[in-house]
Amino acid sequence: MAHPRLVVVGAGLAGVTAVETLRSEGFDGSVTMVGAEPHAPYERPPLSKGFLMGTESRESVFSHPDDWYREHAVELHTGVRVTAIDRNAQVVETAGSERIGYDGLLLATGSRPRGLDVPGTELVGVHQLRTLDASEGLKTALEDAERLVVAGGGWIGLEVAAAARIAGLDVVLVERGDVPLGGALGPRVAQVFADLHRDHGVGVLTHREVRRFLGHHGILEAVELDDGTRLDADLALVAVGAVPRTELAEAAGLAVDDGVLVDAHLRAADPRIFAAGDVANADHPVLGRRVRVEHWANARSQGPVAARAMLGQDVVHEDLPFFFTDQYELGMEYVGYAPPGAYERVVLRGDVAGLTFVAFWTSGDRVVAAMHVNTWDATEPLTELVRSGRNVGADRLADAAVPLAQL
Ligand SMILES: Cc1cc2nc3c(=O)[nH]c(=O)nc-3n(C[C@H](O)[C@H](O)[C@H](O)COP(=O)(O)OP(=O)(O)OC[C@H]3O[C@@H](n4cnc5c(N)ncnc54)[C@H](O)[C@@H]3O)c2cc1C
The missing domain is CATH 3.50.50.60 (FAD/NAD(P)-binding domain)
Structure with missing residues (x-):
């Protein structure tokens, strides 16, 4: 590509981590990010936690100060919706009828809240x-x-x-x-x-x-x-719940099935088009299946992989799904993939009533997912354990005398 133009649709977490990576990898072509919201990219987790409760400021949720985009030559269009992708012309069209040409395109359109089909949802309140x-x-x-x-x-x-x-x-x-x-x-x-x-x-x-x-x-x-x-x-x-925003991809004739279907490089069937974050339904090399993950860490790690893949690097996204929440005095982190039917047992260790414990979801003797509650040094050993696919008996999992790192 003589004059590569990379375009990101969606100014959320996957989008912003992608443009950060394009620049940190030394890409010096043009980078354009188009976001429908009137704001520069920001973090969503505080919206239901610290920001909502008034313990985190409005400024603290933004990914970067406004200057950052200019300093990194990222052309950020906020308040602009992309309405169509013309794959033949390699152009995206905006609601304002602007046409933006691309050599590589990242779809990072996230998801929207699912509606409830009952009377009265329009009421104030x-x-x-x-x-x-x-x-x-x-x-x-x-x-x-x-x-x-x-x-x-x-x-x-x-x-x-x-x-x-x-x-x-x-x-x-x-x-x-x-x-x-x-x-x-x-x-x-x-x-x-x-x-x-x-x-x-x-x-x-x-x-x-x-x-x-x-x-x-x-x-x-x-x-x-x-x-x-x-x-x-x-x-x-x-x-x-939430629904992936796949309408652009669908209208452009890309394969969509609960998300935009992409391979482990996050590339769609059209080799110039990639998807990352909540909208991507990606092949996962470790899990050996497709997954679409609606979590912060996934958007954060897929953005950079998509960016590097757009630059022609041979990278795959293989981070395990990871999630966290904070509610009252409970903080937890969860790693792995254990939808209903993918595990047989849940093994607990620690003080469940006292909200300091670890849970393991197992299939046979394999730990397919693990979670800790208020046990902050557990994150790393649990991630390693799930990733290793190692067999560990339930007795050892439940035995708090066996250090997690030894599992
Ligand atoms: C309130 C809340 C709390 C959360 N808390 C947690 C948490 O505690 N832990 C956790 O792991 N995850 C949490 N999440 C999930 C996490 O925030 C998401 O997984 C993450 O934001 C996904 O990032 P994304 O970039 O894929 O999509 P998004 O953040 O949804 O960004 C996509 C952007 O694309 C824009 N867009 C869509 N279509 C177009 C278009 N056609 N043209 C232009 N722009 C478009 C959208 O307006 C949006 O701004 C939370 C989410 C919410 C909403």
Whole structure:
């Protein structure tokens, strides 16, 4: 490529880590990043934690100061939506009818919150949470509200429930499964989170769904559940998962199946197009299957791999899925991949009631995922253990006298 032009669609974490890497690898062609939000790239985890609770400042969530993009010759277009990819002409089109040519294109369009198809979601007081603007709106609402209903017991729902309890609101969480986080963690470990929230005064309702949001003069007053229960509420959060933003890729004729399908180099079937972050459904060399991961660490590690692959380097993304959360006094980190059906047992070691423990998800004698709660020196040995694929019996896993590093 004589004059390579690299274009990144989506100014989120995967996008920004990609452009950082393009420059740190010495790429001196043109780099353009186009983001639909009115902001430069920022971190989303604080939006349901420190930023929402007022312990982290607005400035601290941004990936870089504004100057950084100019200093690194990154042409950043904020508030600009890409509406189409013309693969033949190697051009992306924006909502303002601008056409930007590319030699290499990275799709880092992330995901959007899934909607709830029930009446009343348009009422003032019904929120969703994905963006900085949405978090600011929710933060302001938390200051005045008294009663929050959270629809959906996933990570974001639980984190916001914790933030709202800390802010002194009455909180009810509505989960349609047996237990919040049941799908992510399995019933035993998920119960730890349900108990934690109940201990902090959250009403956790399971096997229930929201039937409709009820309002007066366009303002939320209550939430009605499928069994007819009416919960008074002046604030509600719909947090029922996220959907990858694949529409651009799909319209451009790229293969899409729960995310943009890419190989382990994060390259799509069109060799000029790559995908990273929440939107990428990538071949994973260690797991031996495709995975799409909606977590911070994945966006952070895939951005750089995609960037290096765009520069022609022979790199693959093989980091294991990694996730963290903070809720009240509980901090945890999880590494590995253990969806329902991919493990047989969960082995626990440590003080579960005291919230200082480690959990292992095992298939045969192999640990396919591991998580620690408030055991901060465990991250490295647990990652190594999962990655090694080594066989370790349940007795040793459960025995706190055996150091994690020796497993
Ligand atoms: C509230 C919240 C809390 C979270 N907390 C945690 C946590 O504790 N731990 C954890 O591991 N993960 C957490 N996550 C998940 C993590 O933040 C995401 O996995 C990560 O942000 C994904 O980065 P991304 O770059 O793939 O996508 P995103 O961050 O979604 O960025 C994609 C960007 O692309 C833009 N875009 C989309 N389409 C277009 C288009 N056509 N044209 C231009 N721009 C476009 C979007 O507007 C968006 O700004 C959290 C997420 C949220 C929302």
